[in-house]
Amino acid sequence: MNLLRFYGDHAREAFGLLGQHLVLVGASTFLAVLIGVPLGVLLTRRPAWRGPVLGLANVFQTIPSLALFGFLIPLPFLGGIGARTAIVALVVYALLPIVRNTYVGISGVDPAVREAGRGMGMTDGQLLTMVEIPLGLGVIFAGVRVATVVGVGTATIAAAIGAGGLGVYIFRGVSTVDDTLILAGALPAAILALIADGLLGLIERRLAR
């Protein structure tokens, strides 16, 4: 009840934070797809790079998120206080599932199908765009879904470095020991993660062949 009253009194602010949260997750996932999918494709062409690249992405994934935000703050260009730093950190987090799933999705294409395509005179680009990506799309998209859902959660921590988002309520609530305020941030973040997971899962099932 307190929560409803809170939202009634702070509707504008709450929607603003929700909007910031969506922008943080949307922008970082978009950038991660832009970087991660080509990188995953590259790994299928240069198998020797697979170990180092996935290993590095794995290391980034393992760094606690708050620590990663902290590491980025002193860096020039990428770092500092605010949304840009948060987006960089979120991109780094989103990369591993996207790169890995792109690699796995494309490697998982039936070798006979690939041989038939090459044997009939597809160029490497045609094989990729007409066969490998369409057939791997379900798996690739599963990586995007995981990245998005993880991003919704991690973006709550972005408030710690002044990037806004629903985490603002959570941090404010924790420091003032105000349960309502914590819930005001945590509840919509959790619902957002569930909705993202559900919607993207729906698309994923349509893409899987």
Added chain:
Amino acid sequence: MTPVLEVRDLSYRLPGAGDRHLVTALSFSVAPGETLVLLGRSGSGKTTTLKLINRLLEPTRGEVRLQGEATATLEPYRLRRRIGYVIQEIGLFPHFTVAQNVGLVPRLEGWPPDRIAGRVRELLALVGLDPDEFAERSPRALSGGQRQRVGVARALAADPALLLLDEPFGALDPITRVELQREFRALEGRLGKGMVFVTHDVREGLLLGTRLGLMHEGRLAFLGTAEEFRRSNDPQVKQFMEAA
């Protein structure tokens, strides 16, 4: 008449590890309308030979000519569009319809859509599949035999002068296999193409081959007509005949 295919002194050595020769000093030619069957046990270099012809593998030595043209001078993907290729696993594109599978090479070659559609219908009829019934189906909704028919139609789509077939009927049940062999035999005469047909089944080889080559450890141990093959005293050939 220029042979469709000429292979001269063709060798392939596995790059890297050791000095393993997979194919050694092969020479043969295939005339239009002729089917050369390559027989041999697993690992004798039959499949490798096909891949050296369409440059899925690059020869370490020797020369391959397609209709008089050295294949080494062509872009590999251009070369492959002039050679039909059928493999045992077929490799139909599961996300394409039957018609899209068959029309692939014409599409890559930029044919206009109505010409592709006409060609697809013609080819499906040729391999014994009713175009109205099968054109829009998914490959998943086909039996093994139907799939391989589509595979053959797909290989013929852009009217290549040469067809390479790698155990095309090897994965089929015996009844379907015999049916397809019989139909394929009738097709050979009508098409007038050069073909290289790989199999380890001697009976299939004798039925379908104008000439037979027996491969053993990467070399051509015997090359001759079906009649010569039957009568040969070559110990390798005899061993194979006994198995039939």
